[in-house]
Amino acid sequence: MSLRFAYNTNGTAHHRIEDAIRLIKDAGYDGVALTLDIHHLDPFADNWVIEADCIASILNRLGLGSVIETGARFLLDPTAKHEPTLVTADAAGRARRVDFLKRSIEIGRILNSEAVSFWAGVPKSGVHRDEARGWLAEGLREVADFAAEKGIVAALEPEPGMLIETLDDFAGLDVPGLSLALDTGHCLVTQERDPAAAVREFAPRLGTVAIEDMKRGEHIHLPFGEGDMDVPAVLDALDAVAFPKLVCVELSRDSHRADVMVGQALEYLRTCRRPGAGLPPPETPARETAIPGLPHP
Numbered sequence: 258m259s260l261r262f263a264y265n266t267n268g269t270a271h272h273r274i275e276d277a278i279r280l281i282k283d284a285g286y287d288g289v290a291l292t293l294d295i296h297h298l299d300p301f302a303d304n305w306v307i308e309a310d311c312i313a314s315i316l317n318r319l320g321l322g323s324v325i326e327t328g329a330r331f332l333l334d335p336t337a338k339h340e341p342t343l344v345t346a347d348a349a350g351r352a353r354r355v356d357f358l359k360r361s362i363e364i365g366r367i368l369n370s371e372a373v374s375f376w377a378g379v380p381k382s383g384v385h386r387d388e389a390r391g392w393l394a395e396g397l398r399e400v401a402d403f404a405a406e407k408g409i410v411a412a413l414e415p416e417p418g419m420l421i422e423t424l425d426d427f428a429g430l431d432v433p434g435l436s437l438a439l440d441t442g443h444c445l446v447t448q449e450r451d452p453a454a455a456v457r458e459f460a461p462r463l464g465t466v467a468i469e470d471m472k473r474g475e476h477i478h479l480p481f482g483e484g485d486m487d488v489p490a491v492l493d494a495l496d497a498v499a500f501p502k503l504v505c506v507e508l509s510r511d512s513h514r515a516d517v518m519v520g521q522a523l524e525y526l527r528t529c530r531r532p533g534a535g536l537p538p539p540e541t542p543a544r545e546t547a548i549p550g551l552p553h554p
Contacts (some may be wrong), residue, residue, distance in 0.1 A: 260495055262526055263288035263503040264519055265326060265467070266297050270512035274298060277515075278315055284520040288322035290467070290505035291368070293361055294329040300360045301332075309367040316368060322503055324465050325365040325373040333357060342378020343396040344389040344420050351392055354378070358400045358411075365409045371502045372410040372465040374438035375400070377421040389420055394432065401434040412464030414438035417446045417476045424455055436464030440507070441491050442471035442478065452486065453494040460498035467505045468526075478509050480518060481525040489530045 264286050269277035274297045281289055291312070293300050298308050316323055333353060334340045341350025358375055365373045380389040397413065404411035413435055415427050424444075427437055437459050441452035450458070456466070468491060470484035471477065481488055495504060506526070511518045 258496075258499060258501065260492060260500070260526075261287040261322070261503050262523060263290045263322065263324060263505045264522065265290035265292060265505050265507040265509065267292040267294070267326065267328065268506070268508040268511050268518065269515045270294075270296070272512075272515060274312065275315065278312070278319065278321070280515065280519050282319045282321060284523050286321070286519075286523060288324065288371075288503040288505075289316065290324045290326050290465075290503070290507070291370075292326040292329055293364065294332055298364065299332075300357065300364060305360070305364070306367070309364045313368045323365075323368045323370040324503055324505055325361050325368070325370045326505075327358060327361050327373065327375040339378065342376075343393050344378040344380045344384065345392075346381065346384050351396060355396050355399055359403050362400070362404050362407050362409045362411070366407045370409065372412045372436065372438065373404065374412045374414050374465050374467075376414045376416040376438075377419045379419050386420070393420060394430070397430065397432045397435060401432050405434050410436050410464045412436040412438035414440055414467075415443060415447075416440075417443055423447050423449045424459060425449065437462045438465050438467070439463055440467040440469075442467070442469050442484075442486060442507075443476070445471045445473050445485055446476045448473055451490075453490040456491060456494035456500070457498060460500070463498075463500060463502070465502060465505065466495065466500065467507045469507050478507055478511075480508060480511065481522060481529070488526070492526070492530060 264281045266277050330338045341354050343354055345351050361373050377393050401411045415421050415423055421427055444450050444452040444455050470479040470481045470486045472484045506522045508518055
């Protein structure tokens with residue numbers, strides 16, 4: 258079984274969503290990791306159902322799978338990055354985050370997505386961690402129950418600096434039905450586990466997997482070949498556990514050169530396990546026949 262790859266649209270922020278999907282398809286990916294945002298299927302827009310139906314139709318016509326990502330920076334609060342969260346002191350803020358995650362799950366159902374990925378949040382100064390953990394558990398159970406009702410995989414991503422930061426933090430949660438969103442690069446940041454070992458250890462609970470390069474101790478998403486990630490070892494581990502879902506490339510800092518990076522990243526993933534393989538130059542993919550209703554650059 259061959260691994261299946263997707264590209265995260267937070268790395269195509271300067272493209273219209275239809276153009277981003279086409280770029281990803283033309284490069285040869287199997288799916289799209291769709292980060293819901295103001296310019297990429299705004300879940301709070303009045304026409305969000307119509308937009309979701311349209312994107313679902315495009316993905317179906319192109320034969321692409323999907324994962325829903327919820328890490329947009331200013332979608333909920335234009336004045337505070339990533340706020341409010343599941344551990345925000347204000348109850349109304351936490352409820353807004355839960356409502357957003359539920360809407361994301363509804364969109365995932367429309368798109369027939371493999372999973373909806375989300376994270377815990379950072380407790381602010383003055384918030385006791387035990388209290389934050391209580392808020393988090395309450396929110397996670399509500400979201401996981403809603404996802405189960407809709408037939409969608411809810412996957413929590415341990416994120417450096419957040420309340421749930423490590424895989425041990427995730428393993429300590431008692432939330433039935435909650436899967437793991439494993440960003441293999443984060444293992445290098447926290448230095449808790451070897452990324453390939455993490456894949457093997459948590460294989461039964463994997464809801465979705467992200468991959469990119471990173472340097473040890475630095476939470477900066479890097480193109481492949483620029484960090485410390487042993488990418489071939491991670492891919493070998495995913496093969497060994499027969500991971501059937503999308504492996505999502507997340508290069509959120511490279512939207513300004515998405516025209517190059519989308520194709521180059523996939524070429525690296527496809528060739529890096531060959532003897533003597535390096536980072537090949539990106540190839541210009543062949544154009545496909547335009548699909549009605551989908552702008553073609």
